[in-house]
Amino acid sequence: MKTYFLIVLITLTSCITLHAQQKRPNVIVIYADDLGYGDVSCYGAKKIKTPHIDQLAKQGIKFTNAHATSATCTPSRFSILTGVYAWRKKGTGVAPGNAALLIDTVQLTLAKIFKQTGYTTAAIGKWHLGLGGQGGPDWNGEIKPGPQELGFDKSYIIPATLDRVPCVIVADHHVENLDLKDPITVNYHQKTGEWPTGKESPELLIMKSSNGHDNTIINGIGRIGYMTGGKAAIWDDYTLTEKLTTQAETFITANKANPFFLYFASPNIHVPRTPNKRFAGKSGMGPRGDVILEFDWSVGRLMKTLDSLGLTNNTMIVLSSDNGPVVDDGYQDQAAELMGGHQPAGPLRGGKYSAFDGGTRVPFIVSWPSAVKSGTSDALISQVDLIRSFASLLNQKLSTKQAYDSFDMISQLLGKSKSNRPYLIEDAGGLGIIADNWKYIVPNNAAAYDYATKTELGNSKEPQLYNLSKDIEERKNLASQYPDKVKQLSEKLQQVKDEHGYHL
Ligand code: NG6
Ligand code: CA
Numbered sequence: 001m002k003t004y005f006l007i008v009l010i011t012l013t014s015c016i017t018l019h020a021q022q023k024r025p026n027v028i029v030i031y032a033d034d035l036g037y038g039d040v041s042c043y044g045a046k047k048i049k050t051p052h053i054d055q056l057a058k059q060g061i062k063f064t065n066a067h068a069t070s071a072t073c074t075p076s077r078f079s080i081l082t083g084v085y086a087w088r089k090k091g092t093g094v095a096p097g098n099a100a101l102l103i104d105t106v107q108l109t110l111a112k113i114f115k116q117t118g119y120t121t122a123a124i125g126k127w128h129l130g131l132g133g134q135g136g137p138d139w140n141g142e143i144k145p146g147p148q149e150l151g152f153d154k155s156y157i158i159p160a161t162l163d164r165v166p167c168v169i170v171a172d173h174h175v176e177n178l179d180l181k182d183p184i185t186v187n188y189h190q191k192t193g194e195w196p197t198g199k200e201s202p203e204l205l206i207m208k209s210s211n212g213h214d215n216t217i218i219n220g221i222g223r224i225g226y227m228t229g230g231k232a233a234i235w236d237d238y239t240l241t242e243k244l245t246t247q248a249e250t251f252i253t254a255n256k257a258n259p260f261f262l263y264f265a266s267p268n269i270h271v272p273r274t275p276n277k278r279f280a281g282k283s284g285m286g287p288r289g290d291v292i293l294e295f296d297w298s299v300g301r302l303m304k305t306l307d308s309l310g311l312t313n314n315t316m317i318v319l320s321s322d323n324g325p326v327v328d329d330g331y332q333d334q335a336a337e338l339m340g341g342h343q344p345a346g347p348l349r350g351g352k353y354s355a356f357d358g359g360t361r362v363p364f365i366v367s368w369p370s371a372v373k374s375g376t377s378d379a380l381i382s383q384v385d386l387i388r389s390f391a392s393l394l395n396q397k398l399s400t401k402q403a404y405d406s407f408d409m410i411s412q413l414l415g416k417s418k419s420n421r422p423y424l425i426e427d428a429g430g431l432g433i434i435a436d437n438w439k440y441i442v443p444n445n446a447a448a449y450d451y452a453t454k455t456e457l458g459n460s461k462e463p464q465l466y467n468l469s470k471d472i473e474e475r476k477n478l479a480s481q482y483p484d485k486v487k488q489l490s491e492k493l494q495q496v497k498d499e500h501g502y503h504l
Pocket of ligand 2: 033034072073322323
């Protein structure tokens, strides 16, 4: 009874003090995979048109200096959901498909912020944060803990990436369509079962690898990791986006009468790029362009669903990407050959995996028609800030021990302020820090260039300092010219690291 009154009280207080006397908005985070700063037309792409994303930007705020926390997927997702930098915790790099859940279930999450104030919450799409307790998930039994233990009422996810086994959907705590007479086995070290691999039987492949991706062949595509069994549960690559989008629409429709939070993590535009036949060949840029069209279409589907339910005005949509773009990420899909002058990272240097801004500076659009005026914002903001910003919007007080890397940027998200985050940290294996438009990349010994993905990784044994306001391309290293600046930024970074620990 006591808890009931407490919940009522919290809910009432949130309603009363909510900004702009709004009804609590529905919130949808649309999180693309590997979508670059220059991949959508409202951010300058000329070769490709993304009308639905452009419409969102037109009715909302287009941020030009917003960042994922990391240049790869798992750490960015860890941070957006927890408000804590992944580089503080070991084992948060790109996770294999059979990793155990990487987020402690006692930790505060973005989903819990909403759930605690009475929202219905769902995670639909790509997860890639591990599942199950120590030892990983039991694919043939109850898969737990996972999103539902982290504040999502419902989950409908692909466990890791499109190119990692097992290629099955986990619906709440179970593999969807699993026939228990055909159990799933997964192994990331050695072959399990008899299913052919890309290495042994390349003649069976419909998409050849350019790097790795030569373990078990699923649907004619070599993947990372070995699996066998679960035949009836294997997803269809060409209709997966549609299936996930339909799930999202069903969730929105079922919850139209009450506030909901949807984390819609699209598997697009990650490899293997397998556009639905509706989009195949439509971009003129090969499968990479086609899956950008497909992603845009799925965004449009969600927007139309909101429209048809009369929910557009009071739904806040945040659209972004988990890291920057990559052209050849391990399959021969002609992405590079058919680029035709398209610049996936726009004016930025580097891309996915890179310490240059192309690694983490990504499209970031906020739309909430009844509360947010349209415009653009150059405020420096990080995805790690969503958790404290939404806590603030919903009047939840967080302790300093919770989501400690997150800043309350709700005024910026609502277009009421354009002031920068005091500093922002980028993680691409090594760390970099931005403050007042200066960027410092810590010296490290890792390779400067990745020949497989043709990416400038931004690593150097020398300290690097760039003036982003004059040199957005990070071409002119000013470290030796401004040693004080280097010292100041390096000390700030060390202080942030020391505050809560680190492993990088
Ligand atoms: C790399 C994969 C790449 C992609 C990436 C993770 C190879 C050669 N490359 O190891 O294809 O899966 O991991 O991408 O296997 S992410 O967006 O999920 O971080
Ligand atoms: Ca990614």
